[in-house]
Amino acid sequence: MKKIFTIIISITLLAGVFAQFSFQIIIGFGNTPTPNIDSLGDYSVIIYTGEPFATVYIDEVFAGKTDAFGKLVVQFSSEGYHTVWVVSSNQSVIYEKIIFKVEKQPKYVYVFGTGLGKLTVFSNVYPVYVYTLDGKGAGVIEKRGDSLLVPTGNYKIRLESPGYETLESQVSIAYAKETPIWVEFKPLPFNLELIVKPEKFSPNGDWKDDECYIKIYSSRSAEGTLQITDFSGKIVLEKSLTVKPGTTEIKWDGGGNKDGTYTVSVLLSDGISQVEKKANVIIDTSTYTYTKEITLTFLTVFLAIMGYLIYTSIK
Incomplete structure (x- = not known):
């Protein structure tokens, strides 16, 4: 005689944007078949994954594991929308979270997994960023053998490494198998740009244009120096720089220097070639805008009004 064990778990919760609800999870162990859908009560669903003993979450709450047939019966108290997410015990299968609707009539909710394989990238440089051609990121290969x-x-992938030309490769990923590919990146030409904004700033403490921003755009990792000189050629600021491909931003508050035109110079080397860029910036403290006083006054009035409203609401 077969033994049938049934566990009924009642849960009540408030889940994000979903309404308050309660549900029961009916789990059959061993070779116990899932109850026939016609025999289930109102507002019941059968979560079907096709994978035995997969972990199921309803609205991010653990709901149980599927039975030997890949099914889990869940009974709700009313109609409504809910999310289901399945976590496989097999690392070669992944499930996406889906939304389903509970209705009075019992129904199946099908949640199918996506098979996965391993992609191993051997490259002359790391890290390597891997994307599918629709722009989705697959991940990052940090070092050899990852x-x-x-x-x-079967599809094309895009491979990127900062400071190097983008590559494309055709791959065929098989379920639960490892696919190695070999790529060789070519370095991008070393390009450098220098922008200073605003071109005129006024470090006079009025909270308007009190600082300028030095933006360095580099196509490759590079090292060098930043130097700022005044109208007489005197160095007022000098510092070492290490930049990565992309944008590096440096803030300068004027350092107590006098009004006038200053020259910002950036000299960088990528180890192969050396590039220098220059830009001018003007310090002009002659105009005081009272932006600080206006802002502080507005903030004080706002806080006073909010304090008054809170005080009157709790009296």
């Missing part, structure tokens, strides 16, 4: 879990299939 792998990524990628959905099975």
